[in-house]
Amino acid sequence: MGLRVLAAMSGGVDSAVAAARIAEAGHDVTGVHLALSANPQSHRTGARGCCTIEDSRDARRAADVIGIPFYIWDMAQRFQRDVIDDFVAEYAAGRTPNPCLRCNEKIKFAAVLDRALALGFDAVATGHHARLVDGVLSRSADPAKDQSYVLGVLTREQLGHAIFPLGDSTKAEVRAEAARRGLTVADKPDSHDICFIADGDTRGFLAERLGAAEGPIVDESGAVVGSHPGAHGFTVGQRKGLRIDRPAPDGRPRYVLSIEPVSNTVTVGPRSALEVTRISCLRPVWNGPEVRDHLTVQLRAHGEVYGCAFEERDGGLVIELDRPATGVAAGQAAVLYSGPTVIGSATIASAA
Numbered sequence: 001m002g003l004r005v006l007a008a009m010s011g012g013v014d015s016a017v018a019a020a021r022i023a024e025a026g027h028d029v030t031g032v033h034l035a036l037s038a039n040p041q042s043h044r045t046g047a048r049g050c051c052t053i054e055d056s057r058d059a060r061r062a063a064d065v066i067g068i069p070f071y072i073w074d075m076a077q078r079f080q081r082d083v084i085d086d087f088v089a090e091y092a093a094g095r096t097p098n099p100c101l102r103c104n105e106k107i108k109f110a111a112v113l114d115r116a117l118a119l120g121f122d123a124v125a126t127g128h129h130a131r132l133v134d135g136v137l138s139r140s141a142d143p144a145k146d147q148s149y150v151l152g153v154l155t156r157e158q159l160g161h162a163i164f165p166l167g168d169s170t171k172a173e174v175r176a177e178a179a180r181r182g183l184t185v186a187d188k189p190d191s192h193d194i195c196f197i198a199d200g201d202t203r204g205f206l207a208e209r210l211g212a213a214e215g216p217i218v219d220e221s222g223a224v225v226g227s228h229p230g231a232h233g234f235t236v237g238q239r240k241g242l243r244i245d246r247p248a249p250d251g252r253p254r255y256v257l258s259i260e261p262v263s264n265t266v267t268v269g270p271r272s273a274l275e276v277t278r279i280s281c282l283r284p285v286w287n288g289p290e291v292r293d294h295l296t297v298q299l300r301a302h303g304e305v306y307g308c309a310f311e312e313r314d315g316g317l318v319i320e321l322d323r324p325a326t327g328v329a330a331g332q333a334a335v336l337y338s339g340p341t342v343i344g345s346a347t348i349a350s351a352a
Contacts (some may be wrong), residue, residue: 002027005163008108009033009062009070011055013185014127014166016062019167020181022125023066030062031070036079036111037196058185065165065182073115077106082106084196091232094261095331099194101150104128109158116161123161131167131340135160136193136288139340149301152335152345156287188271203233203241217244220257220273229316231264231268237274237327244268255327262349275324281317281334281346288343296337297321299328299348305347310336317346325351 005017008180009031023029033056054209056072059321063070083103090097091134113124129140130148140146178186197205210232217226226244232240238256248254253266270352279299297308297319307322319334328351335345 001231002026004031004120004121005125006071006112006116006119007031007068008112008127009059009127010127010191011058011062011185011188012053012127012191013175013183013188014129014171016059016066016127016183016185016313017055017174017178017181018127018163018165019062019068019273020066020127020177020183022163023068028064029068029125031059031066031068032108032112033059033070033072034075034079035072036083038076038080052151057294058188062183062185073112075111078111079103079107079196082111087194088206090331091206092210092261093331094231094259096202096235096329096331098150099196100151100301100331104150105153108328109154109162113158113161114336121161125163125165125168128164128214129166129169129171130166132159132162137342139337140164140165140166141168146302147332148337148342149298149303149335151285153285154287155285159287166329193335206230206232213264215266217242217266217268217348219248219254220269222268225254225268228266231259231261231266234259234266236329242266242268271326274328276326276328276351277321277324278318279321279328279334279351280349281319282315282349284312284317284344284346291338294338295343297333298337299325300332300337305337316349 005027006024007022007029009015019029019031048128060070083099086102087097087099116124127146128147129136129142130151137148137151139148141166175186197274212229214227214229215231216224217228219225225246234256238255240255252270255271255274256266257269257273258267295308296305298305306325308319310317330348331346333345334342334348
């Protein structure tokens with residue numbers, strides 16, 4: 001007996017092939033495109049942008065080729081509140097959010113899954129590159145495209161109603177299959193960067209919403225070495241775009257070490273000052289097996305992986321790395337793995 005599956009179709013090649021595979025496996029599949037923009041543009045800018053009219057048409061054409069019903073769900077208000085507003089508020093507070101992770105948590109596997117279950121569907125399928133075995137999340141067969149990190153915030157219950165049909169395939173295999181199936185999106189560029197900032201200018205996007213507020217750039221001693229138009233335009237570990245008047249005494253590059261939104265101060269220093277081995281985290285989510293050995297942690301999407309140990313403390317986590325990491329930013333997720341398997345995640349609060 002097949003499942004009733006809602007296939008989230010973005011208009012890209014991954015979600016189209018995922019929907020085709022689920023339908024071919026004998027499940028009762030309905031395609032849905034999430035309209036996340038209140039003012040969709042008619043054309044994408046290369047691989048940038050989301051929920052354009054072009055994307056919705058591509059998703060509809062793919063559903064027609066596959067032979068499944070297709071609908072568009074307007075999620076613009078929810079996306080604005082839970083992803084875009086959250087993104088701006090996190091930067092205003094001096095943190096560095098990951099909007100893709102938040103979208104998976106709040107939109108695709110909260111709002112969409114809740115509605116799907118209410119309508120009698122058994123599961124939601126997406127084109128994410130990750131594996132799911134008996135409700136346990138693991139890395140994709142394609143390391144370069146692995147998206148288990150941005151899915152690491154999902155709960156066991158959410159993962160229990162999710163299907164990721166592409167987990168055992170490489171991106172090249174997915175594109176070749178799309179071409180064989182006659183899907184016109186086979187050669188469509190992958191989306192990248194932040195989907196709701198179509199021109200890629202994150203600093204300009206934030207300045208438009210938070211305003212310009214000039215403040216000091218200081219070194220580790222507190223000496224003013226430059227100025228900036230708004231602390232929200234910086235992230236920990238950033239090197240480029242610093243308006244520094246005085247070079248460092250040793251002549252080496254300086255990096256953003258911390259951002260203080262209340263005083264609107266950005267502190268810079270040498271790369272060595274970015275190195276941390278202890279990370280304090282909030283709001284842990286345990287969604288995998290309860291193991292404590294051979295652990296690793298990933299601190300950014302497509303970032304390095306570090307061996308680690310952790311301790312639960314005061315409702316949060318303290319993670320000890322086996323070697324120093326740099327550019328660890330509050331607001332990002334720390335996703336814990338045992339081998340390729342996700343065991344849980346938490347939000348980074350501070351590092352030292």
